[in-house]
Structure formats: structure tokens, C-alpha cells
Amino acid sequence: xxxxxxxxxxxxxxxxxxxxxxxxxxxxxxxxxxxxxxxxxxxxxxxxxxxxxxxxxxxxxxxxxxxxxxxxxxxxxxxxxxxxxxxxxxxxxxxxxxxxxxxxxxxxxxxxxxxxxxxxxxxxxxxxxxxxxxxxxxxxxxxxxxxxxxxxxxxxxxxxxxxxxxxxxxxxxxxxxxxxxxxxxxxxxxxxxxxxxxxxxxxxxxxxxxxxxxxxxxxxxxxxxxxxxxxxxxxxxxxxxxxxxxxxxxxxxxxxxxxxxxxxxxxxxxxxxxxxxxxxxxxxxxxxxxxxxxxxxxxxxxxxxxxxxxxxxxxxxxxxxxxxxxxxxxxxxxxxxxxxxxxxxxxxxx
Amino acid sequence: xxxxxxxxxxxxxxxxxxxxxxxxxxxxxxxxxxxxxxxxxxxxxxxxxxxxxxxxxxxxxxxxxxxxxxxxxxxxxxxxxxxxxxxxxxxxxxxxxxxxxxxxxxxxxxxxxxxxxxxxxxxxxxxxxxxxxxxxxxxxxxxxxxxxx
Numbered sequence: 001x002x003x004x005x006x007x008x009x010x011x012x013x014x015x016x017x018x019x020x021x022x023x024x025x026x027x028x029x030x031x032x033x034x035x036x037x038x039x040x041x042x043x044x045x046x047x048x049x050x051x052x053x054x055x056x057x058x059x060x061x062x063x064x065x066x067x068x069x070x071x072x073x074x075x076x077x078x079x080x081x082x083x084x085x086x087x088x089x090x091x092x093x094x095x096x097x098x099x100x101x102x103x104x105x106x107x108x109x110x111x112x113x114x115x116x117x118x119x120x121x122x123x124x125x126x127x128x129x130x131x132x133x134x135x136x137x138x139x140x141x142x143x144x145x146x147x148x149x150x151x152x153x154x155x156x157x158x159x160x161x162x163x164x165x166x167x168x169x170x171x172x173x174x175x176x177x178x179x180x181x182x183x184x185x186x187x188x189x190x191x192x193x194x195x196x197x198x199x200x201x202x203x204x205x206x207x208x209x210x211x212x213x214x215x216x217x218x219x220x221x222x223x224x225x226x227x228x229x230x231x232x233x234x235x236x237x238x239x240x241x242x243x244x245x246x247x248x249x250x251x252x253x254x255x256x257x258x259x260x261x262x263x264x265x266x267x268x269x270x271x272x273x274x275x276x277x278x279x280x281x282x283x284x285x286x287x288x289x290x291x292x293x294x295x296x297x298x299x300x301x302x303x304x305x306x307x308x309x310x311x312x313x314x315x316x317x318x319x320x321x322x323x324x325x326x327x328x329x330x331x332x333x334x335x336x337x338x339x340x341x342x343x344x345x346x347x348x349x350x
Numbered sequence: 351x352x353x354x355x356x357x358x359x360x361x362x363x364x365x366x367x368x369x370x371x372x373x374x375x376x377x378x379x380x381x382x383x384x385x386x387x388x389x390x391x392x393x394x395x396x397x398x399x400x401x402x403x404x405x406x407x408x409x410x411x412x413x414x415x416x417x418x419x420x421x422x423x424x425x426x427x428x429x430x431x432x433x434x435x436x437x438x439x440x441x442x443x444x445x446x447x448x449x450x451x452x453x454x455x456x457x458x459x460x461x462x463x464x465x466x467x468x469x470x471x472x473x474x475x476x477x478x479x480x481x482x483x484x485x486x487x488x489x490x491x492x493x494x495x496x497x498x499x
Contacts (some may be wrong), residue, residue: 186450189476321386
């Protein structure tokens with residue numbers, strides 16, 4: 001159900017007045033923001049209290065009809081956003097959450113509007129951004145390390161997340177195989193990657209909070225600097241290296257496949273920022289392993305997305321096209337495996 | 351026999367009209383949707399070309415490359431698999447399922463010619479999929495380690 005600004009105005013103004021601690025609140029502007037296959041974002045300008053005060057610039061975020069299986073409902077995403085903010089991660093300042101369906105018809109939360117552009121194709125055409133690519137990547141790596149200070153049992157109330165895996169890699173492999181077993185088409189290339197991942201799985205390591213879709217497109221940049229990390233609805237517990245690999249998948253390099261880290265710059269820059277804050281020296285073998293995992297996982301997720309379109313009655317061209325990309329991730333995983341095997345002298349590079 | 355234009359020509363004309371006349375006149379969501387439709391026309395054209403070649407092979411009494419390779423990896427005869435499954439596509443689906451299960455069981459784990467033949471086959475069919483769906487992506491793949499990691 002699409003949000004209709006005129007219909008929700010009065011109850012939303014009452015909610016915002018309370019949230020902002022004002023007697024009254026007047027919405028002076030409400031426009032839908034571009035992007036978001038899973039979530040719907042609205043820019044809201046609200047005048048709270050006396051008209052002399054500057055209006056508040058806010059973003060209202062609510063679930064769209066298309067719900068990804070593992071995506072968190074609004075109140076849980078809000079809790080994650082608050083936890084990230086407390087850990088010092090650059091995120092939009094959380095303002096309020098609402099689970100009362102009487103306000104806009106569905107749960108939503110409100111956060112501060114952050115200046116900046118997030119659309120990759122626009123950023124990649126902005127010389128100021130591309131000139132600062134590596135510096136921005138260092139900032140992104142540093143923010144990731146801050147996020148990873150949140151660990152299970154570390155005091156944050158994130159009990160709604162699926163319990164932290166004891167063995168992130170092996171549990172991910174088992175989940176993906178279980179999905180493939182329910183799928184009507186066989187996927188030998190993905191099976192090959194999963195078998196390789198199983199045979200080379202690292203010993204279980206520390207588990208940290210994982211954004212779940214940490215990539216170019218989910219960050220805002222303004223004035224050649226990182227301004228925030230967005231879209232927390234896929235947050236889960238995971239391995240520290242998962243996000244470092246996810247950010248570097250070819251699929252998320254958009255128009256600049258030559259720039260490994262998000263089509264923005266070098267992975268070395270991303271790792272420098274991560275190392276500066278985490279104090280950990282990046283392990284090249286772990287990066288190679290999680291690169292293969294990231295591509296394989298995204299290949300399986302793309303099958304799940306298109307499955308919702310084909311079998312779930314969600315008639316969306318955008319979802320249908322996601323399925324066309326499965327082969328790209330499979331091919332990258334196969335290439336990385338061939339390179340890894342050649343490196344260890346196991347097999348010739350075909 | 352059908353009259354001109356043939357399917358490939360129709361698809362190409364529709365895509366050109368969409369890109370040259372419709373897309374420039376649109377903005378916002380409609381603009382992105384029209385670009386997605388243009389992509390659908392490219393994919394349809396590529397798939398049509400591949401299917402036409404496969405059909406020609408079948409009509410001339412040959413087995414398709416994919417079926418032959420799959421049967422080879424599993425020690426089967428392509429024509430026997432085709433007859434048993436009632437057609438080339440059904441045989442490819444059935445043998446692919448067997449191959450997927452064999453990979454998961456570890457049958458191709460030992461280094462050697464069988465493993466290498468499997469990897470070559472998987473690279474080939476996956477590359478073919480990408481060439482149909484998004485040929486530009488072939489430039490991005492396999493470059494991750496150029497970054498020195």
C-alpha cells in the first residue's frame with residue numbers, strides 16, 4: 001500500500017509533535033525519495049513548535065509491499081540504527097519509531113535527513129567524489145570497524161536478531177544448500193562454489209554485528225566525504241570479513257569495474273581505514289575466502305529474490321531482472337576459486 | 351512460412367525505438383522502467399539467437415554442446431540421456447541435477463583431469479549465461495585480485 005501524504009498528514013503531525021517534544025507540528029513538505037526496492041523513504045520537513053525555529057528535515061522510512069524474507073521490521077531496524085549510533089557509527093540520527101498502525105497504516109521510523117548523494121551512477125559521475133575515492137573508502141572502512149565493536153552479549157538489546165552463528169561460514173553454506181534443495185532448477189556452478197567453501201572453511205572466529213548489505217549505494221557522500229551509512233534492514237550477526245568482501249563484489253562496482261572497492265577506489269584504502277580503527281591486520285587468505293562467499297551468497301539471494309517474483313506473485317520487473325545477474329556472481333566465484341587453487345598449486349588455471 | 355520481419359529483426363527494432371524515441375521523452379521512474387524494458391529486449395534477442403542455434407543442431411541430428419559436455423562429465427551417452435528424458439532440455443535439466451548432487455557429494459574433489467573438465471564446463475556455461483543476460487559484465491569479472499589482495 002503506497003503512502004498518501006494528504007491522508008496521513010494529520011496523524012503524522014500529531015506523532016511528530018510528540019516525538020519532537022513540541023505542542024504542535026506542521027508538515028511543510030513531504031516527498032518520496034528515489035531508490036529503495038525494499039523500503040520506502042520519504043523526505044519530511046516539519047515545523048515543530050514556534051515558527052521562529054528552523055524546520056526539522058527528516059526521513060520517514062517504512063516497509064514497501066515487497067518484503068525481503070530476512071529484512072527487519074521498522075522497529076527492529078530502528079533499534080539497530082540506535083545501536084550503531086551509540087557505537088559511534090556515522091548514521092542518520094534516530095528520532096522516533098512508531099508501531100501504531102493508526103498513524104500511517106504501517107510501522108515506520110523517523111531519522112534526521114543527511115545531506116549527500118547515495119546513487120552510485122551519480123556519484124561515479126562526480127569528479128569531486130572520484131578524486132577523493134580512496135579517502136572516502138578509508139572513512140567507510142573506519143565506520144565498518146566501529147560497527148564491528150558491537151558483539152553478541154555486548155550489552156546492546158538486539159535479541160530479535162537470529163542468534164549469532166557458532167560457525168558463520170558453515171551455517172551460511174548449510175542455509176544456501178537448503179534453499180537450493182527447494183529450488184526447481186539445479187545450480188551446479190553454485191554447488192561447486194559451496195563445496196569449495198565447505199572444504200576451505202576457516203575455523204570459527206569472532207562474531208560481530210554485520211550490516212548485511214554493506215556496499216556502495218548504501219552510503220551517502222557530500223563534499224567528497226562520507227556522511228552516513230544507510231539501510232540497516234538486513235543487519236545480522238556475521239564474520240568481520242564478510243562486509244569487507246561484500247563491498248568489493250564486481251556487481252556493486254556499477255560503472256567502474258576497474259575500481260575493486262565499490263567502483264570508488266582500491267580495497268587497500270578500505271582496509272587501511274578498517275585497520276586504523278580495529279587494530280587488526282587484514283588477513284589476505286580470509287579476504288580471498290570471504291570474497292568467494294560474498295559472491296556465492298549474493299548469487300543465492302538473487303535466486304531467492306527472483307523466486308518471489310516468479311512464484312510469490314510479486315509482479316515487479318525490477319525483481320525479475322535481479323535474476324538475470326545470478327550468473328555474474330557465479331562466474332566471479334568460479335574465477336576466484338580457480339585463482340585460489342592455482343595459488344595453492346592444486347589445479348591449473350583454466 | 352512466416353513473412354518478414356523475423357523475430358530477431360522485430361526485437362531489434364522494438365529496442366531501438368524504445369531507446370531512441372521513448373526513453374529520451376521520459377523522466378524519473380518511467381525513465382528507469384523504459385531502460386529496464388530495453389534490457390529485456392536485449393536479453394530476449396540473445397536468448398533467441400542461442401535457442402535458434404541449438405534448434406538447428408538438434409534438427410541436423412547433433413546433440414547440443416551443453417548436453418554433450420554434461421553427459422561426458424557424468425559418464426553418460428548424450429543420445430541415451432535425451433531419449434530417456436524425452437528431449438534435449440529435459441535431459442540437460444536431469445543431468446545438471448545429477449551433476450549438482452555429485453559435486454556436493456565430493457565426487458569431483460580430487461585434483462586431476464575430471465576436476466579440471468568440470469571447472470572448464472562450469473566456467474563455459476556460466477559465461478554463456480552472462481553473455482546472454484549482461485555481456486558488459488564480462489569485463490568486470492576476474493579482476494578482484496588485480497587489487498593486490
